[in-house]
Amino acid sequence: MAIGNANVARYLALAAETAPDAPAVKLPHRREGELRFDAVSFGQLKACVRVAAAHLRARGIDRGTRVLLMVKPGFDLIVTVFALFKLGAVPVVIDPGMGWGHFRACVRQSKPEALVGIPAATWLSPLLLRGYRFRSKITVGSRSWRTLLAGALSGAKETGRSADAQVAVAAPSDLAAILFTSGSTGPAKGVRYEHGMFEAQVRLLKNQYRVEPGEVDLTLLPVFALFNPALGMCTVVPEMDPSRPAAADPAKIVEAIQKAGVTNSFGSPALWSLIARYCEREGKTLPSVRRIQMAGAPVPPGLIRRMKPLLPAGEINTPYGATEALPVATISGREVLEETQPLTDEGRGTCVGAVFPEMQARIIRLTDEPLAQMSDALCLPPGEIGEITVCGPSVTRSYEARPDATAAAKLSDPADPAKIWHRMGDLGYFDERGRLWFCGRKAERVRTAQGDLYTDCCEAIFNRQPDVYRSALIGLGQPGKQVPAIVIEPEPGKFPSTPSARQAFEKKILAVAATHPVTSPVKRVFFEQRFPVDVRHNAKIHRLTLAKKFSKAL
CATH class of the missing domain: 2.30.38.10 (Luciferase; Domain 3)
Incomplete structure (x- = not known):
């Protein structure tokens, strides 16, 4: 491996050299209803990446080739991404949950030359992308792909430095990937990631959270699983639809944490809320977990308080960042509960x-x-x-x-x-x-004639109230003259079903608003069965969508 190589793919080679037999990925399967795992070692994962890279190169993918990735999170995605990095190719990652019209716009913007995807993606791409032409299309998950990886898994162990030189040499400033934002508050944008930026992320996360090789991670935000080989952590693939994290079965997630001895997990507040409710209901705890990270949307202190007794040996962290800048800041659950929660309230x-x-x-x-x-x-x-x-x-x-x-x-x-x-x-x-x-x-602040109101500050007041699951501050009318309103998503089973119940709930919410300086300008209340949220985390509320809907009430 060349001195000074910033290619993040080199971390996999180092992990395979240091601990070739240590598990890198655990794949779930069930036999007569019982959860079991098939383990893939770092040596085997390196072998899979080597044969996948050779396969991709034979199909015309090489240094600098832009590759649209349409692969589901899991083992195939990890192998494919590291194979592309190994070649010096540039993965282009776009969330299909944003809708095909927006997806096509992102494809035209980033101009990928090749497509690597599951069978449905490669077969349907002419229809889904309306004639966009790729120089080559490679199907992941096909019979030939499975045979390719099976040969690597059953072959000789990947040890030593023999394959290190095959990792494309990359300068820190070389383009590594194009990752699109979720488009929660505007059009999705392609973020240009350089190899040095990925390397910095690995370093910052490892040092801050004291991640040690040999740990076991269940990543509920799929993109973060790609860091694990670089951190020397084993990845447990969860049984869930990554495009709908809030609809995941918490029983399966908790079972995987307990059976795989998970020490680390990264997920959105919406998903951890599901897990907390399930554990409380079933009397379960997560004793193996050393740390969890909650991110993707502001984390309510009440959720941290609920999770804390479920982690007898673990700490809760809420890292802050964005696709364009990650990580930026972090705070522990202990500090939130002991120091900052009263101010949030x-x-x-x-x-x-x-x-x-x-x-x-x-x-x-x-x-x-x-x-x-x-x-x-x-x-x-x-x-x-x-x-x-x-x-x-x-x-x-x-x-x-x-x-x-x-x-x-x-x-x-x-x-x-x-x-x-x-x-x-x-x-x-x-x-x-x-x-x-x-x-x-910034795009969601409510701009009234008397000044601006800020969503997170106002919503915290309402979110503390009984029967309120979450709330959304919106502005009705033109910026600078907006009328502030609060939209309430009640707790399950608490939605007001009659005019009198709605009136009573509304009166209670307005009384709360009147008692706090930051919410006293709010004089309008609306109710929504379920908030529109982002597709990536199922946690970021689409307040602008709600504002458009309820502006008709003016």
Whole structure:
């Protein structure tokens, strides 16, 4: 392996050299209803990646080839991604849950030359993508693919350094992948990831959470499973539909955690809420778990409180970041419950904690206009709410073929031309101890004639009320003259079914609003059976969709 190679695929070769027989992936299957696992070692995984890379190269994929990935999360995805990295190819990852119209727009924007996908994707691509032409299409999961991997799994162990030189040499600034955002508050954008950024992410996560080789991970946000071979962790593939995490069966997830001895798990608040309810109902705990990470949406302190007794030997962390900049900050569940929850309950926002080492964050004045350069004049003092802006080795520099979006989100640093600051599109502030607080998305703030209201600050007041599962602050009318309203999603079975029940529920919510300064401007209440949420985490509320729906009430 060449000195100075920043290609993240090299981590798999190192893991296979250090612990070739250690399990890298555990694949679930059931026999007469009993959950069992087939284990694939790091040596076997390396062998699978080697033969997959050779197969892809024979089909015309090589260094720099852009490859649209349409592979379901699991073993095939891990093998395919590392094979592409090994070749120096560039995976293009787009969430099909955003809808085929948006998906096609992302394909045209990123211009992939090849398609690697499950049989349905390769067969139906002419119809789904309306004639978009690929130079080559490779089917993953077909009989020939299974035969290919079976040969690798049954062959000689991959040990030593014999295959290291086959990992394409990549500079830290070389393009590694294009990962599209979920498009929760605007059009999905292709984020250009460089190899050095992936390497920084691995380093930051490993050091912050003290991840050790040999740990076992059940990743409920599939993209994070791709870090595991680089971290030396075994990946347990969950029994769930990754496109619908909130619809997962918590019984199967808990069973997998207990039987596989899972020590680490990463999932959205919506999914951990399902797991907490199930464990409470069934009297189960998760004694093997050392740490869980909740991310993808603000984490209610009440969920942390519910999860804590289920983890007798574990800690809860809530990392903060975005596709364009991950990780940025983190806070432990202990700190939330002991220190920051009372402030969240008062409408001060959600504390996302201390900024990661090597990362920097600043709060800049609130504007929707592009900003060319970072400057001290833009920055706000502690306690003042503005836009969170970050810089560091894992912060991406641009969007694919979207100079307008890049200009709107990126700032240069006149003090250091190598630095790029990313505007998170999130509102927040620093407290007197230097901790970062999140107040809501900039695009979702409610702009009234008397001033702005922030979603996370207001919703925390309503979310504490009995019978309220979650709430969404929305603005009705034109920005600057909006009428603030709160939409309530009641707890299951608590939706008001009669006019009198609705009136009583509404009266209770308005009484709560009137008692808090941050919510006192709210005079309208609506109810929704189930909120529209993002497809990736099933946790981010589509407040702008709700605002459009209820604006008809004005």
